[in-house]
Amino acid sequence: MKPNIAETWKHLFYLCSLLSAATVQAQHRDYPIQAVPFTNVKLNDGFWMPRIRINHTVTIPASFERCESTGRVKNFEMAAARSGKFCTVYPFDDTDIYKTIEGASFSLSLYPDKALESYIDTLIIKISNAQEPDGYLYTARTINPAEPHRWAGKERWEKERELSHELYNSGHLYEAAAAHYQATGKRSLLDIALKNADLVCAVFGPDKKHVAPGHEVIEMGLVKLYRITGAQKYLETAKYFIDERGHYSGYDATSKDPWKNGAYWQDHKPVVAQDEAIGHAVRAGYLYAAMADVAALTGDAAYLKAIDGIWDNVVSKKIYVQGGIGAIGDGERFGDNYQLPNATAYNETCAAIANVYWNYRMFMLHGHSRYMDILERSLYNGLISGVGLDGKSFFYTNAMEITKGEGHKDREVERSGWFPCSCCPTNVTRLIPSIGGYVYGKKDNDLFVNLFISSNATLQINKRDVSIIQENNYPWNGNLLFRIDPSAATPFALKLRIPGWAANEAVPSDLYRFAAPLQKKVEVKVNGKAVAYTVNNGYATISRTWKKGDVVEMVLPMEVRKIVANPEVKDDLGRMALQRGPLVYCAEWPDNNGMVSNIIVPADASFTTEARPDLLNGITILKTEASAVIIDSASNTVSTQRQPFTAIPYYAWAHRGKGEMMIWLPTSVKQVTLISRE
Known part of the structure; x- marks a missing residue:
């Protein structure tokens, strides 16, 4: 009889504990902080x-359906038959199936679903049938090796450094296989991945074929296979590709052309000599995440120095206020x-996802809240803006401004169900x-609380079971409650992240700053009594022996904050952005008399908040009074008038039709430019 998901997890964790004990001598090192x-x-x-539920019930089924209807699944069927013609656009289209299997596998551990699990099994059979005997798996060539995709080259990996994405496909296969194995205990996809990885390790290396993958991700995937198997060759090959x-x-x-000098692929200089984020943003984010993995597992100090410098460059000069990069x-x-x-x-959604992967790894390396601040900014703003509230419409890019002014070409944006x-x-x-x-995160006797999400977590500290329950209405409310429930009295340090926005730091650099400081300090209580706490690396640290039934409360001041940018960011001069809690806000046309490009919000404006459970699946809006520039074409006059102003969370825009949107709001009229428009 097949075990259920819960039973599978119990067996899996037991096996993983044995594997960890068996390979600890081989691994020697790892992240100082463990997730x-x-x-x-x-x-x-x-x-x-x-959002997680609609991802399971809508997004994942829609993604699989589109993989079927667009021919992505058919490519695997034709590869298995070694006959036909590759029928989609890009040679990396295989990865859409891999990534959806990965997401579906994660989701299965939350929502056991026999129909979904069975469908994944059928896809895995098709993937297996498409794999060549030596492990090679790339439908854009296998269907017809004599006429592969034009990006692929005549021979395997001939154009890997540039366009073929053969190793990129492999990387997403490995990540999907790791998730599927962990979620179900089945080896079906894992065995396919290991067979491919063994081929890759046999082909590439210092004394073998030399190449730096054109699109990074295989490095992260190989590290996951190393963690599952303990096989050193996977880690060594990941490091080889980076080096x-x-x-x-x-x-x-x-x-100076990044395509000609290698910078587009982060291949312009050795990684240990790189100190600036450059080239394709998604590839870069995956590379930096992989460098963090390898640095943690090998102790490579040069890697660590490089990604520390690159991170500083991104956060101080190359990230948007809503967490977007690229x-x-x-x-x-x-x-x-x-x-x-x-x-x-541009702000590609994938780049925001890569930014989350990278910053969590930076936290595990350094244990500083600044990395979680950036992760939270990307997660709550520039990432989830990429998926509609319906779960089946998406942004590929995430705009900062949609207006009809000069230079904007009447750009209008709406989400799409799918993209080529x-x-x-x-x-x-x-x-x-x-x-x-x-x-x-956990390190020895330290428990880091990084995100404020209502939940019940179980873990071990000092070899004792500890349950921690979060109860809150975040991000709308800053009153946070934590119930600590150890199996027996247990000493440890509870480290509660004090978000940068609650400590007068918009971002951990001078790229953005709050126009005025907060007057309130973060409050912490234990069992109803205010406690003094120390702040270590951005965490309010409470060290004590915790007993069953202990309750911790933390109150974050949820004021409306006005953000101004570094003067070097020329587009943001004379403007401000708005933030409340972790959420960045924008002005959208339906709330502001049909347009936003004519609105001036004074720098000294006072805002009120209003909970709107009826709007956009429930949001809190910001309200004030602003000036609107009014043009009277009949009398050839320009004037201003006062009108109500409303801002909504950025992630929720573009759900009410096409129209204007703006994050950075002008605070005064500097000049009026007259232009002729036909």
Whole structure:
């Protein structure tokens, strides 16, 4: 009789504990801080659970259906038959199936679903049948090796450094296989992945074929296979792929074109010599996450120094206020320092997801709240804006501003159900159900509380079981409650993150700052009594012997904060953005007389808040009075008039039709430019 999901997990954790004991000597090192697995954190959160549920009931089924209807599944069927013609657009379309399987596997551990599990099994059979005898798996070539996809080259991996995405496909296969094995205990997809990984390890290496993967992700995937199997070759090959960057003689090092000098692929110089985020933002984020993995597992100090410097560069010069990265649409890439245009902002959803992966790893390396501050900013704003409230419409890019002014070409935006390149929708399916895995971290006798999400978590501290229950209405309310329930009295340090926005730090740099400081300090109580706490690396630390029934309360001041940008960000001069709690707000046309490009919000405006459970699945809006510039074409006059102003959370925009939206709001009239428009 097949065990249920809960039983499978018990067996799996037992096997993993044995594996960990067997491989600890081989691994030697790991992250100083360990994540508490998402399966140990049972969410009941009013903000996140509806999203996780709709991801299971709508997003994942819609993604699989679109993989069927667009021919992605058919590509595997034709590869199995070794006959036909690759029928989708890109050679990396295989990964949409892998990523959706990964997300569905995470979701199965939350919502056991026999029909979904059975469907995944059928897909895995098709994937297995498409795999070549030596482990090679790439439908864009296997269907017809004589005429592979034009990006692929005539021989295997011939164009891997540039366009083929063969190793990128493998990386997403490995990540899906790890998730599927952990969620179900089945080896079916894992065995396919290991067979492919064994081929990759046999082909590539210092004394073998040399290449730096054109699109990173295989490095992260290989690390996951290493963690599951303890096989050193997977970790060594991951490190090899990272170290291979910057050593290719085929680039023109004198060229400023990132495609010609290798910068587009982060291949312009060795990774340990890189100190600036450059090139394609998603590839970069995956590379930096993989460097963190390998640094943790090997103790490579040069890797650590490099990603520390790159992180500083991103946070001080290349991140948008809503957590988006990758400002430039031409190449989906980072721009120059402080190049953060609003009208043409790109902000790919996948880049926000990569930013979450990277920043959580940086937290596990360093134990500082600043990394979780950036993760939270991306998660609550620039990431979930990429999926509609209906769970089946998406943004590939996430705009900062939609107006009808000069230079905007009357740009209007609405979410789409699918894209020819649908990396973002399928990436969302795998991130959303894993949210619980970012809530806590543990190091020896320290328990880090990173995200404020209503949940019940179980873990071990000092070899004793400890339950921690969160009860809150975050992000709408800053009153947080934690019930600590150890099996027996247990000493440990509870480390509660004090978000930067609650400590007068918009971001951990001078890129953005709050216009005025908070007057209130974060309050902490234990069993109803206020306690003095020390702040270590951004965490309110309470060290004591915890007993069954202990209750901790933390109150975060939820004021409306006005943000101003560094003067080097020219597009934001004379403007302000609005934030309340972790949420960045925007002005959208339906709430502001049909347009927002004519609105001026004074720098000294006072805001009120209003809970609107009837609007956009329940939000809190910001309200004040603003000035609107009114043009009377009949009399050829320009005037201003006072009118109500409303702002909504950025993630919720673009659900009420096409129209204007703006994050950075002008605070005064500097000049009026007259233009002729036909």
